Amino acid sequence: MSSVNIARALKAIKRSIWVYHLNSGSCNACDIEILDALTPYFDVERFGIKLVGSPRHADLILLTGPVTRESLPKVVRAIKAMPRPRLILALGSCGVGGGIWWDTYSTIGGFKKLEDILRENGVEVDRVVYVPGCPVRPEAIIYGILLLLGVVEQKVKKVEVVASES
Amino acid sequence: MKDEVRTIVEKIGGVVEEVKKSEIYVRIPQQTVRTAARLLYDSEAYFKTCVGVDEREVNGFYTIYHIFGLDSQGVDIVLKVLVPEEDPQTSSIVSEVPAADWCELEIQDLLGIKFGGRLTKRLVLPEDWPDGVYPLRKEFRYDEKPSRVIREELHEEAGIPVGPYHPALHEPEYFELYVEGEKVVDVAYRGFHVHRGIEKLAESPRFTYKQVPFLAERICGICGFVHSTCYIMAVEKAADIETPERAEFIRSIVLEVERLHSHLLWIGVAAHLLGYDAGFMHAWRIREHVMVLAEYLTGSRKTYGINVIGGVRKDLNVDKIDKTMKTIAQVREEFKKLADALLSIPQIKSRAVGTGVLTKSEARALSVVGPVARASGLYRDVRKDYPYLAYGRVSFRVPLYTEGDNLARLLVRVEEVFESIEIVKQLVDLLPGGSVVVEEYDIPPGRKAVAAIEAPRGEDVHFVITGLGRPYRWRVRAPTYQNIPALRAMLRGTPLADAPLTIASIDPCFSCTDRVLVVDIETGRKSFIKLVRGG
Structure with missing residues (x-):
């Protein structure tokens, strides 16, 4: 359904991916690990990964946090502002599934819920990679980006399980 | 008494x-x-x-x-x-x-x-939250999601595509600065984007006493261990649980390791804000040794998860002690070089001296905590005032400055890095033997306790009323909560150009302060400035 050719777009950005860090109410742990990936020890800028200040300039959004009620409208606006293809890396347990507070009154709980809300608002997301971890490790962030770009193969498979009713 | x-x-x-x-x-x-x-x-x-x-x-x-x-x-x-x-x-x-x-x-x-007898406004709950629904009342279920109420004044900041976000380690919070020309005349803080309902969650059936420490650790990704320790101290105090001495020493060591990483992080960010990016990179390079050490000691770079009621889950062995001593010696040596360079740069001095001043009387009136208080001449340090864990057994100096400006806050933190290293050395030297956890304990309901810990940003307070199986009420007061109101005093009447550094100088835990809404009170025109240079 997507009107963009992702493969072509990815090919174009492969060596210089610009990322935008979107914190939707995270505890800061994933956020400092993102920053850590930019500093000398991991230094992702040598791979062409660069942090930018606006989603309009970004190829990829690094989404952290469980998406709190207060930040939800702002998160939707930020993702909407991003040019196609919209690529998102859902980082950390909270970004993936809402984490320890997935069902509280103050969070919407996880990327799947956010995706539904985005769709209601007419915002289409072209590709998502989930990077779990609490907090997510810098190595995992780098790996996630490479996975998204298709540089490495995915090792884990998706299996759907339905919880039995009790 | x-x-x-x-x-x-x-x-x-x-x-x-x-x-x-x-x-x-x-x-x-x-x-x-x-x-x-x-x-x-x-x-x-x-x-x-x-x-x-x-x-x-x-x-x-x-x-x-x-x-x-x-x-x-x-x-x-x-x-x-x-x-x-x-x-x-x-x-x-x-x-x-x-x-x-x-x-x-x-x-x-x-x-x-x-x-x-006071002005009131909504502070914590989102703007679309309906009136008359109060989450901390017992009849409210922790996972209720009341329907949204659209309010007229919602998104006053419309027209800004990014919202209160920024790349460098930020949470979505922001300040509105009201300016007259280049002078800041007032400050309003809009925050609580990160309100996740933690206190209510701890009272819910999803959690038990034993599980709350892991929730507490996720309050903050920078000083999470402080929160889990503080919660545990409150519960142990309420239920009179005696923790083994060795566990108290291990907790203290990990707390100081956490302080090292947090202060190095802040010093890096401060250097970045002052335009000294090499300093930022060096601070974070040195910090990486601390992160590796934390992983070696606890199994995780952050969110250590070793705290349980009655003790800790991971003991120290000879290898770990050896690694700790080596790492802190290396950090000390490298940080000394960085600190000397940082403090000898004339531009840094001239940017930080006399800016963002918080006088002693203002600091006292607002009961500010941590390095902010110590830079304004208040001798406050929970480790000295209410000695907890193993801090009564070590000797260290509390850096104190009276200037109350950004340089004083920088110097307090730089000196605290060295003090923390000394504390870790002493703790390792004095480390007693024995077990690290007591398994048998009983937590009777209806008891109350207050516990406080000196977090990297200041005093962290936890208040617990015990209940059946889980806390009846658990209240957390993080240090930044106490320090943010002081920003108003620091920023009023100062040039706009100093605002980014001043806001960062309290080390806001949600170090989020990327964008500031600047409202010119004469023209009413709004524009945004960036606090931290992006990318």
């Missing part, structure tokens, strides 16, 4: 309900709470926080606890005010104790108690 404390308690009147080693609970009628608060404040007590509790199941009232810390005596005096269910209002103490501003608003938001 010491005589000095007894005199104060007698002066404030009321009924002394409970006297513990470091806490005194005094029940006060609503009418006299203001005078009692004034009296305590004048007796050199600092205001720690206030807590609203829905105790209708227990005694038929909503209860408000005002926690005051008598630092000089190492005793907390807790004023208890009963608020009737049918008429939930009480008098505010803000006129006497300005530091109570936020926690009263929070009680009003979350518990629906009105405070008379």
Whole structure:
């Protein structure tokens, strides 16, 4: 359904991916690990990964946090502002599934819920990679980006399980 | 009770309900709470926080606890005010104790108690939250999601595509600065984007006493271990659980390792804000050794998860001790070089000297904590005032400056890095043997306790009322909560160009302060400036 050719777009950005860090109410742990990936020890800028200040300039959004009620409208606006293809890396347990507070009154709980809300608002997301971890490790962030770009193969498979009713 | 404390308690009147080693609970009628608060404040007590509790199941009232810390005596005096269910209002103490501003608003938001005699506004809950729904009342289920209410004033900041976001380690919070030309005339803070309902969650059936430490650790990704330790200390205090000495030493060591990583992180960010990006990179390079050490000691770079009630889950062995000593020696050596370079750069001095001044009297009135207090001439350090864990056994210096400017806050943190290294050395030297955890304990319901820890950003306070299987009420007061209101005093009348550094100088825990809305009060025109250079 997507009107963009992702493969072509990815090919174009492969060596210089610009990322935008979107914190939707995270505890800061994933956020400092993102920053850590930019500093000398991991230094992702040598791979062409660069942090930018606006989603309009970004190829990829690094989404952290469980998406709190207060930040939800702002998160939707930020993702909407991003040019196609919209690529998102859902980082950390909270970004993936809402984490320890997935069902509280103050969070919407996880990327799947956010995706539904985005769709209601007419915002289409072209590709998502989930990077779990609490907090997510810098190595995992780098790996996630490479996975998204298709540089490495995915090792884990998706299996759907339905919880039995009790 | 010491005589000095007894005199104060007698002066404030009321009924002394409970006297513990470091806490005194005094029940006060609503009418006299203001005078009692004034009296305590004048007796050199600092205001720690206030807590609203829905105790209708227990005694038929909503209860408000005002926690005051008598630092000089190492005793907390807790004023208890009963608020009737049918008429939930009480008098505010803000006129006497300005530091109570936020926690009263929070009680009003979350518990629906009105405070008379003060201006009120919504603070914690989202703007689309309906009126009359109070999450901390017991009948509210933790996972209820009330429908949204669209309000007129919602998204006043419309037209800004990014919202309050920024790349460099930020949470979505922001400040509105009102300016006249280049001068800041007022500051408004809009935050609580990160309100996740933690306190309510801990009361919910999803959690038990043993699980809450892991929740507490996720309050903050930078100083999470402080929160889990503080919660555990409060529970252990309430239930009189004796932790093995070795566990207390290990907790103290990990707390100092956490302080090292946090201060190095901040010093890097400060260098970045001052335009010294090489300093930022060096600080974070040195910090990486600390992160690796933390992983070696606890199994995780952050969110260590080694704290349990009654002790810790991971012991130290010879290899770990060896690695700790090697790492801190290396960090000390490398950081010394960085600190010397950083502090000898004339531009850094000229940017930081005399900017963002917080005078001692303002600092006192707002009961600020941590490095912010120590840079304004207040000798406050929980490790000295209320020695906890193993801190009574080590000797260290508390850096103190009286200038109250950005340089003073920078110097306090730089010196604290060296002090922390010394503390770790001493703790490792003194490390006693024995087990690291007690498995058998019993937590009776209905007990109360206040615990405090010196977090990297200042005093962290946890208040616990025990319940059945899980806390009946658990209140967390993070240090930044106490320090943010001080920004108003620091920023007023200062040039706009200094604002980014000043805001960062309190080390806001949600170090989010990327964008500031600048409102020109003459033209009413709004524009954004960036606090941290992106990318």
